[in-house]
Amino acid sequence: MLTLAVQAVLLFIVTTIDDLIVLSLFFGRGRGQPGTTRRIMLGQYLGFSAILITSLIAALGAQRLLPQEALAYLGVIPLALGLRAAWRSWRTPDHDDEAQFGAKRVTVTAVALVTVANSSGDIGVYVPVFVTLTGGEVLVCCLIFLVLVAALVLAARWIASRRLIADVLDRWQSVLFPVVLIALGIIILVTGGAFGL
Template identity: 50%
Template sequence: MNPGIIGQAVGLFAVTNIDDILVLALFFAQGAGHPGSSRRIATGQYLGFAAILAVAVAAAFGATFLPEKAIPYLGLLPLALGIKAAVQAWRHRGDSEEERGRADRGPKVLEVAAVTFANGGDNIGVYVPVFATAGVGGMSVFAVVFLILLAVWIAAGRYVATRPVIARALSRWGHILLPVVLIGIGSLILIEGGAFGL
């Protein structure tokens, strides 16, 4: 296995996914105290990222399941989830942290997958030319390295969310931060992609 391509894969993954650690930390904070939430978050992250890889690999071979003009509209997924989370936060605004925790069951697999896929939609544009020039063997190396690093990213997100100072802050403000971050990600994707003529 070529160490140069492994280094390229590590660098490419880190640069294109650095923002995911914050989103993962917020999901882990939302899931704190809910059995099975870590598994649901990890499963959702892997499903969403697998979809990103599948689309990028297909596009590198010339198939376009997702037209380039459709990518900016992926911002609607985190925007809708952010609005849903904001409505829930508003409904439970007078609740104590404990009551909020009981009302919230933690993140769902498909919600995490949708946010991961939408947030990584711009990654597809970066991955396609790299994959196309890497060939089948190189693409396989990139995919394996990305999937290994995804586990590291999930662990880092969980680590950040469980640091005592951060955990207290996220426990107190996470129900507000999550919708703000999701709405921000969705809006940014829509605006940067020029969706709806923005």
């Protein structure tokens, strides 16, 4: 159970590290507005819940529709996403998340929509992991994820007041995210015996 919890925490961190930067930008944008933390928290929960529910439905469908030996090949998804992220990072190293936001007030809807748009690739990461777990293990992962969403928002609020940290995370997430996704895909492929590995 401890191993599962550690894996869930690491998976959450890897898939949401870019959200940390985006949420920090929301906090910067909403500085001085009453209720900013509440709106960002609610928006993040709504967006992340949509991603989680979609991942659960896709994983359930994959388990029911695909033969057991084919499930290991779902490791190709995070591998491809990692390679794509690495390619994009290499091709366009200078990016500005602030360009996503207008000068409007921070709203629950805006946070939820940006969370879904920014994390839609997470479905491709969660589904291959979920299909390899039992129902109880998936439930534990989901509960850990939901607790960590609050921690993510609070960490973003803290970071928003420390620009140097936000800059460092922004610089390294473009390297860390692809590397971990590629590693996750390879682990799923190898442990599942895909391609005779």
